[in-house]
Amino acid sequence: MSADRWPSSLRSLPVFAALIAAATLGAHAADTTPPGDVAKATAAARDSVVTLEWDNPTDADFAGVLVLRHAGSAVPDAPVDGQSYSVGDTIGSSDVVCVTTSSETSCDDTGVTNGVEYHYKLCAFDGTLNYAGGVSTTGLPRALPYKWAFTTRAATLAPVGAIPSAYIVSVGNDRLLYRMAESDGRRAGWSPPEVSGAVQARPMVGDLNPAVPGSPDYTGFVSSQDGNLYRFDMSADSTAEGVAHVAQDAGCPSGALQAPAVVMLDAFDNNPNPDDDVVVVATRCPDSNGDGTANDNKIMLYSHDLSTLYDTYDGDWDGTGSADSPGLGVSNAAPRILYRDDTNNFVYVPFNPDGDDDESIVAIEVLAANGSHTGPRFDIPVFSETRGLGSVDTDLVLFTFGYGNNHYLLFGASDGTGQGTLYLYDALTRTAGPGSPLKQRGSIPSTDGPVKGVAVSTPVPLGNGFYEHWVVWSTDNQVHGVRIKPGTIRFDSSSRWDLTLPDDTDPATGPSAPIVLRWVGGTENTRAYVGASDGVLYELDAKTGAIVRTWSVESGATLGSPTFDYNDGVHQGIVIGSTAGRVHWVSLD
Structure with missing residues (x-):
């Protein structure tokens, strides 16, 4: 209808003139601009x-x-x-x-x-x-045994973390932290937050309030390669609860965090008080003093909320600042916590050589505050520095033999020649006094490249109160296994097996780091699980190396290191990421 066809009583109103002007303008300037993408x-x-x-x-x-x-x-x-x-x-x-x-x-x-x-x-x-x-x-929809598959925005993923019966957590080169419901893989309202750097380390996730049933505190810690450490509430909010600028705090602003952090609950007493929880992380700093070696690294001790840096350790094992003492190499693998009921806890941190005294494993005790120190602190002199083993790039494995109080340490180290060695050490026995190496119990050299990862079974009963443990480790092209004998607590060379996985012979990828489980499917057994470059997840008999089952998880993709998850303590599953940016939950039932 033209304007002159409206009644004169309406045409005289100002609002009418504005409407006609807006309509005329709209006719000449229609909206053709789409909204932004999702x-x-x-x-x-x-x-x-x-x-x-x-x-x-x-x-x-x-x-x-x-x-x-x-x-x-x-x-x-x-x-x-x-x-x-x-x-x-x-x-x-x-x-x-x-x-x-x-x-x-x-x-x-x-x-x-x-x-x-x-x-x-x-x-x-x-x-x-x-x-x-x-x-x-x-x-990629599929029926069981493939419970669900979650497609991220990342091209590559760090190893996946799991909070059993609750959430699966993943992060990759897109710097987004994904949270998937264990039941169906959905985000369910979680908007993946972005961290400031790429991530290669497994996110460390779990319940920080395990002593209070029904009141979980699901928390995740993410180490980014720009040197920052993040804390996230995994159950409620997708924004970071806390951020520690670790590399900056360590004096190397251009440094990175390659290794994940670990959380020590109740660091110095047995009371479920979050103020006693501490976070330990080690740095990957470059050569910042021009001496040709990356020996300016530190072990950092933070409060659980990352708001306070309590203490640092720089390799000066006895606190004297002697010429051959300060300095630590880069840390690329996860530390481990040894909890002790009757005294203070220990943390074990792996390193690469620093060109000085070449620490490979540092074992250090965490103490409560005292009159001169207002918060938790590292005990100096340190308990032990085990040196000269080469680069320790596998996550450390701490275990108790049988059900006693004897603690042992497993890990792989590479010597710079392209080969590696599997080591077994006492965790609490040294060769001499403070600062001396841990006592070695055995080693197995590799001729198939460095050790990628190592896992050990829980105790396998032999009868009459005796137990054995089975160790599984991976190298460039093979998966290996060996028994730890009772009594002597040493590798049983006669039990060793070596397996080349079918169609998985690419040394650039090869088998992933393994995990080892007992009682899979409710049956007495010991099983190992590895991902492969052919997209297949392998289940092996950890005692013989025989292939028990395989799952074609994702054709054309390389599978990363698996994680164990269970729904109700009965239904078991493996969660594993791929180079296609997917996370898969595979049922073992």
């Missing part, structure tokens, strides 16, 4: 359903998200601006599977077939149906 798009695929999840854009005119699906390859099509679509429509060769409102951040695609990889494009749109370019993700 962010952090992921897919949780399970039996016959794929759940897409994302963060909505913040545009004021954002109205919803249209999701396109294409089987077997990337979505080749796009919605047409100005056109509305409904679920079930097709655009070219792609199907419209979801059309959401501005308040929704997820949708379920139930029109999928198990075993088919589906590609999705998520296109945000505004009120005038301008469509954003779209963000892609993929989903």
